[in-house]
Amino acid sequence: MTYYDYRAGKKRIDEILNARMPIQASSKLPSTDNLTFENAYNSWISALFVDIRNSTELFADDDREQTAKIIRSFTSEIIEILRDDPLLREIGIRGDCVYAIYTTPKKTDLYEVHNKAAYVNSFIAMLNRILRNHGLDTIRAGIGLAVGDDHIIKAGRKGVGINSTVWIGDAVSKASKLSGFGDKNGISRIVMSSLFYSNLVDVYKEQRPDSGFETWYHTSNSLPYWGTRHGNVIIADMDNWIDAGMTD
Template sequence: MEELSYDFKVRKHKIEEILDNTDTVKEVDQFPNNEGFTYTNGYKAWAGAIFVDLRDSTSLFTEQEDVEIAKVVRGFTSEIIEMLRSGTEDKELKEIGIRGDCVFAVYSAPTKSDVYEIANRAFHINTYMKMLNKLLLDRDLPEIKAGIGLSISPTLAVKAGRKNSGINNLVWIGKSVATAAKLSDLGNKRGIQPIVMSKLFYDNMIELQVKKNSNKEPKSWYTKAYDEKFGDYYHACIIKEKFDDWINTGMK
């Protein structure tokens, strides 16, 4: 392989600029607009993450025709992205994207109502999976399952990439994103229900869910479990009733 056109002598000075000019990390109640992030600062605040991970994607990708795979993956990703971004502003939704067979989003979550709103998106997505599978079945396409992981934590966010290259993104340093990704891998297999949330996430949203469902017993919807890596966590299969009723009555 020939040498890259990479001038390591010049780039050494660029690296030194990066290392020497990153000078502030501010602890804030809420992450600023994306324009507030530069290549010299960072912010630490409460972040909430949701990961929606397609189950057994290896079998899907190896056993189905390419056109069928494309249809299923697009049906899976497009509406989940819509539900993750719907009704949000720049200060709330910090990042949304796709990693392999997983759709994810990261939100600023300074209040318990923010945490509940992330959970509410998970309930909608869980219900959507039922709708999607009915539509797939009608077209003789393979049905699919997903695990939905939820977590919150104080999180450091820094802008990374290369200035003026157009290649940059926020890097999330903390438990929220990593834990949500790992919890999504637990969901919808080995007896674990689809929605899986860290204990801290559950503790910060359950009171509001109880208040919003005063004629029901929301705490009974969850099962507490333990994992050596994550400690205590909660899992459930919660659906949005109005959405579910529409699905059950023919989606007309």
């Protein structure tokens, strides 16, 4: 029979609530390995979530081996796109969603995160072309982007090796929610928060003033949060290669 020592539990909660936990402001978030149960950081971070849209139907498919191969293809290549970056602070899988969190102390860092979203967008087109070539059903997915000045703590049970990083603020929660709106009901695949968009506009105006970036993303009454934008930005070279048949 399971036994929980609730008296000891009450003492542990009192210790946590009564202890000092200094929150260190950091322009660039250090490695999460530096987190302990006694400290916390506050820093600008960006989150990117990629959420499979039709996962319920996909997971209910009778051909489970084929479904497993599709999910493995989806997750492995998106992780490959998102992982290779010195700004990366966490990457993982939540159910049918792949996510990554980056330290983004400068506006120009958002350019790199957005570029990854564009690669993911083009990859989904590539994966769907390959799936069609194999006679398989295609997938849909939403890509959520958000930025925030958030708190980062280590949470779990001290001393037993069960813990995880918890991100307290707007970036992670918004990116996760926005990914659920992409690629359905007339909304494009990439959906970004208003703060992410407004900062990214500044970067494009400075670095690529003739890009026409303001025309790439649009508002919609069906999206949550004021100023949320959606668009379908791709990597042109990759998209041309897909259209050419991916033979070389």
